[in-house]
Amino acid sequence: MTDPRHHLSNFKRKIYLADASDVTRCKAFPTTLTKAAMKWFDNLPPKSITYFDDLARKFLTRFSIQKDKIKHAPSLLRIKQEARETLWDYMKMFNKACLKIQCLPTEAVIMGLANGPKEGPFSQSISK
Template structure:
């Protein structure tokens, strides 16, 4: 008994073809799914349109009625229309164009470099190492790699991971990373000290005072004999000062 063919063959991990990516990879992926589903030729013709989008879908809709008799006809027309896109497939020399930007961290650059490597088929290890060294920004890691001349990709990745961890750990230990702006933190530390030195402002007991019509010296002469006001204390010893 023949197994039933599912209605939809598009899975979440199969990207739609828009006419700009690698058409051979798309066809290989589609054929594998049709083979696993044991789909007939007619079913493959109908299911193929569900894997297209944008320009590729417009091309499929533009096919004349009854111009396709089997799936091989669709493949021939499809390859004739989009075979020019095969020139856009990346090759090993394209790695030389992956440069580390001025403010780009090494971890982010390595992730971007590895993503480009995955898009290139049959990539030699020597080309990967050469492209990585060529694209690094000048610094301790690029100097270390250039001196050692590694021949294995695992060695390069291990060295890069060590350097990334060292930089990130050093960054976490910086006061600027933990406390924010260091100048701002210093100002915050000085602020309470200034308040302590000045002290809290005492509330005023009276708001209106009678202005004096005589000098303070005359006032003190008049009240110096009163016991409630003790005489002034002598000034403490100071260098170059008088005790009187």
């Protein structure tokens, strides 16, 4: 998901240009959501949203909290391959962590990869 504030701002800009009513805004907003945000919306109690501003506030409250937990490059050093974990699974987890870090320096990726895999041919090759 993109930044929830940016997502909401884009939606408001487009919908206000269309001069849509509050009801229309409430009905149109869910069509812009994907995955976790759509699941969150689907699980809202019936009739819990009265106005679009109420929906927007709840959306930002729910998703801004997660967005504010920005990951940093040193967090890659904590990712270790477990004893019974395959290299494939470790690399998927490592890659997923890398994607959560904004402006990730290549050096941080190399350090994380040199530090995380269990002892074996891959870790020896990376160390070289």
